[in-house]
Amino acid sequence: MIFVNWILGPQLLGVIFLLAGYIQKCFPPKEINSLYGYRTARSMQDQQHWDEGNKYSTQLMLNCGWVLLVAGIMLSIALNLFDIDPKLKAWMQVAVVVAGSVVVVMVLFTKTEKHLKDTFNDI
Template identity: 60%
Template structure:
């Protein structure tokens, strides 16, 4: 049971983001498409934006993933030290996992769009 307490937690979302980033880094989308890669109107405007948007967002999602892993492990450790019921602890962990995912996605999109606008301002 103690092992399960360390597997499920906010750091799990971080590991998922790291895995997704590593896959995209290893197998980047070559051409603009609507299925795979960083897909926004600005990134799909031309091949140059597409390549840079995917490169930048991949590096950023891996960094955010590591931050979530570290924060998640610290939070999980703290939650395991506090005497709460299993249901309350599980609810807190799920809430933090969802919040971590949501905040990371917002950071990813805002930072990548800002980067593309700054880098290619003559194209926008």
């Protein structure tokens, strides 16, 4: 059971964001499309917005992935140090994964949109 906590714990979210970030960094979307890349109305205005939005959001995704990975490992260590009911531990891990994913997505969108707005002096 402890091994499963190390794999399926909150650090898994960090690994997912890191993988997605490295894939997007190695294979960036070259043209504006509706399938792959950072896709918002502002980023899809023109090629400059598209390139900058994808470059910025990819780096931000990698940074957030590392933070989630380290925080997840620290949380797993903390949860395994104490004698906590396994059901409560599982609920705590799920809550952290859900909260972490929501926060990271909100940070990605708000910071990238602000960056695009500031970079291109958009209204």
